Amino acid sequence: MIQLLLSPEAWAALLTLTALEIVLGIDNVIFISVIVSRIQEPLARRARQIGLALALLFRILLLSLLVWLIGLTEAVLTVRDVAFSWRDIILIGGGLFLIAKATHEIHGEVEGEEEAHAKGQGASAFVWVIAQIVVIDIVFSLDSIITAIGMAQDLAIMIAAVVIACIIMYASSGPIARFVANHPTTKMLALAFLVLIGVALVADGFHFHIPRGYIYFAIAFSAAVEFFNMLARRNRRAGG
Secondary structure (H helix, E strand, C coil), X not given: CHHHHCCHHHHHHHHHXXXXXXXXXXXXXHHHHHHHCCXXXXXXXXXXXXXXXXXXXXXXXXXXXXXXXXXXXXXXXEECCEEEEHHHHHHHHHHHHHHHHHHHHHHHHHHCCHHHHHCCCCHHHHHHHHHHHHHHHHHHHHHHHHHHHHHCCCHHHHHHHHHHHHHXXXXXXXXXXXXXXXXXXXXXXXXXXXXXXXHHHHHHHXXXXXXXXXXXXXXXXXXXHHHHHHHHHHHHHHHC
């Protein structure tokens, strides 16, 4: 452990992997921020805390099961000469779930069904939100940890990077969730991002990799455009 702390290579690997885990965690934070906006604030805060705690738990659990996790990349099913592993199947299922969920949420936003339907259900809505967060946490954790294994060989470095990234995700999730809940147009934009991320997960499952840089650039560009739209609306209200 002392050698690890004094190694420049170990610190470089930790910083690089932490940055990667933070970027990969953006998907998780966006999903949790959108899904908790459908329940009342005290329950929303608790759901967000539980969701991020589970994200950390799943990541550390998967890291402790490296041999089993590597086995998930071995082919278990072949369809028309295309081999699928358990990882591929999980990514396809998770991507389809994300697309279906985001589409359902967009429909609810357009039809104006959100407040009346979800916020009046109390405990049942809370349990349903937690169940959905668990499903998507597993999918994102699997994708995140398999990426981490390819970048670092030391388990301590991987666990430290995951813990630091989850702490940053936790700190940022509250402001992001409040911002999404208070600005309907950004919520619609976040739902569109989830559809895009779901498509990328399904494509990965079918061995067609879409570079994440393209997706994150699209998210950043759209967010910048929305920021200027909000600034313009605020200036018009101030001037009018």
